Amino acid sequence: MIQVEKLEKTFGAQKTLRGVDLSVGTGENLVIIGRSGSGKSVLLKHIAGLIKPDSGRVLIDGCDLVPLTERQLVPFRKKVGIVFQNAALFDSLNVEANIAFPLREERLLKPAEIRDRVAQALDWVEMPGQQRKMPSQLSGGMRKRVGLARALVASPEALMYDEPTAGLDPIVADSINELIIHVCGKFKVTSLTVTHDMVSAYKIADRIVMLHEGRIHFSGTPAEVQACQDPVVHDFVNGISRGRMAVEL
Amino acid sequence: MEIVLSFPRHVGRSVFELLRQFGEITFLIRETLLSVLFQRKRWNLILFQIYTIGVSSQGVILLTGAFVGLVFSAQMFWQLGRVGLATGVGGVVANAMTREMGPTITALMIAGRVGAAIAAEIATMKVTEQIDALRAMATHPVDYLVVPRVLAVMVCLPILTAQAVIIAIFAAYLLCTNIFMVDPSYFMNNMVHYTTERDVLSGLIKAFFFGIIIVLVACYKGLTSQEGAEGVGRATTDAVVAGSVAVIISNFFITFLLEALLSDG
Numbered sequence: 001m002i003q004v005e006k007l008e009k010t011f012g013a014q015k016t017l018r019g020v021d022l023s024v025g026t027g028e029n030l031v032i033i034g035r036s037g038s039g040k041s042v043l044l045k046h047i048a049g050l051i052k053p054d055s056g057r058v059l060i061d062g063c064d065l066v067p068l069t070e071r072q073l074v075p076f077r078k079k080v081g082i083v084f085q086n087a088a089l090f091d092s093l094n095v096e097a098n099i100a101f102p103l104r105e106e107r108l109l110k111p112a113e114i115r116d117r118v119a120q121a122l123d124w125v126e127m128p129g130q131q132r133k134m135p136s137q138l139s140g141g142m143r144k145r146v147g148l149a150r151a152l153v154a155s156p157e158a159l160m161y162d163e164p165t166a167g168l169d170p171i172v173a174d175s176i177n178e179l180i181i182h183v184c185g186k187f188k189v190t191s192l193t194v195t196h197d198m199v200s201a202y203k204i205a206d207r208i209v210m211l212h213e214g215r216i217h218f219s220g221t222p223a224e225v226q227a228c229q230d231p232v233v234h235d236f237v238n239g240i241s242r243g244r245m246a247v248e249l
Numbered sequence: 250m251e252i253v254l255s256f257p258r259h260v261g262r263s264v265f266e267l268l269r270q271f272g273e274i275t276f277l278i279r280e281t282l283l284s285v286l287f288q289r290k291r292w293n294l295i296l297f298q299i300y301t302i303g304v305s306s307q308g309v310i311l312l313t314g315a316f317v318g319l320v321f322s323a324q325m326f327w328q329l330g331r332v333g334l335a336t337g338v339g340g341v342v343a344n345a346m347t348r349e350m351g352p353t354i355t356a357l358m359i360a361g362r363v364g365a366a367i368a369a370e371i372a373t374m375k376v377t378e379q380i381d382a383l384r385a386m387a388t389h390p391v392d393y394l395v396v397p398r399v400l401a402v403m404v405c406l407p408i409l410t411a412q413a414v415i416i417a418i419f420a421a422y423l424l425c426t427n428i429f430m431v432d433p434s435y436f437m438n439n440m441v442h443y444t445t446e447r448d449v450l451s452g453l454i455k456a457f458f459f460g461i462i463i464v465l466v467a468c469y470k471g472l473t474s475q476e477g478a479e480g481v482g483r484a485t486t487d488a489v490v491a492g493s494v495a496v497i498i499s500n501f502f503i504t505f506l507l508e509a510l511l512s513d514g
């Protein structure tokens with residue numbers, strides 16, 4: 001469903017992506033891991049069409065997004081939902097208005113139908129009856145759930161999660177992981193998750209790819225990642241700071 | 250040698266930066282125009298912006314207009330009094346307020362109050378990925394954020410300007426007739442005689458364009474703000490400064506253009 005070919009992106013003097021090749025099959029649950037600043041979120045935003053690459057292609061269902069204008073991207077954006085790292089809820093709108101946003105913009109449903117869809121989406125993310133709350137009244141985990149509900153309500157074919165468990169305690173993080181697995185199974189959506197949380201990666205992934213120095217360094221199942229003896233992968237998944245990935249302080 | 254070269258390098262970089270920003274604003278104007286012409290209008294957002302820009306600004310505009318009218322009429326009374334023309338103060342105040350001071354002062358107040366708020370709101374949305382979220386949900390930020398504000402200010406600024414002018418002339422009338430003892434009939438007669446429909450039209454057209462300039466500059470600064478709290482702060486300050494300077498400079502050109510278009514001869 002999603003294909004990335006020879007993707008390159010430079011910010012100032014920093015070459016973030018140096019020719020990324022990636023393919024995500026329909027219904028697959030792919031997790032992208034890598035160190036902070038390795039370009040995981042940048043790659044995700046390229047796939048969502050939010051950033052233009054310096055070179056390379058991003059294909060969704062065979063169509064290249066790179067040459068398309070903002071308005072030409074609209075039909076593809078309806079296919080792909082994204083849950084942002086900090087949820088990116090509209091802070092001037094309450095939970096109901098946030099979740100209803102894509103439906104109201106589409107203008108295909110009546111207000112009563114939109115209200116029902118919002119209530120249903122809140123049930124999916126286990127937050128029934130929270131319509132009237134403002135984003136500022138929600139905890140980090142709740143904000144991510146509302147972000148997921150907002151992405152889900154428009155019935156996308158693929159969902160992308162940017163660091164879904166970042167900043168959450170282990171219990172809440174696990175509930176988010178469960179939710180991602182549940183959503184992927186229930187709605188048969190293709191799922192693409194960016195994280196450096198290995199507990200989360202092992203739990204939700206069908207396949208894990210590691211982004212290192214701007215390229216895909218490794219690709220395999222969670223079991224293959226755990227068994228991998230490649231020093232870069234080994235040091236990262238085991239959190240070893242003095243190996244190949246030594247941290248410069 | 251390095252010091253000698255650094256000055257032209259700095260100037261060159263500043264000119265390049267200015268041209269880049271000018272180019273980007275031109276693209277924003279084009280995108281806004283296309284959206285106004287061909288995209289659906291979000292009337293609820295436009296009404297909300299009319300309330301935010303227009304209704305909420307009335308207090309400050311009326312207060313400013315009244316005091317500008319008082320000070321200007323007092324100055325005119327003293328200066329014209331020296332040459333025995335003190336009774337002409339009504340005509341001078343009315344003409345100056347409708348043609349120049351009303352639209353300019355209202356625009357500067359709106360640049361400070363509304364321009365800053367727009368830039369801060371949009372810049373905050375940018376740094377918290379809310380604008381990316383808008384785009385990811387297939388909503389163009391220009392359609393949702395810029396167009397409702399531009400359409401609202403097109404309606405609001407001429408009305409606010411008219412209010413400022415009316416209150417300024419009324420304040421001047423009260424001061425001149427009650428404190429300076431100018432004959433009310435002289436004041437009124439000169440005001441009507443020296444202020445034509447053309448003057449009123451000229452002021453309102455200026456206000457219309459000043460409003461568009463202020464909102465476009467503020468939206469541009471918000472949409473291009475840098476990351477973090479510092480970026481939001483800088484976008485807000487830049488919006489007020491650039492919006493005010495743009496109003497003052499454009500006033501010169503619009504004045505000449507309107508004089509050419511509206512003059513009898």
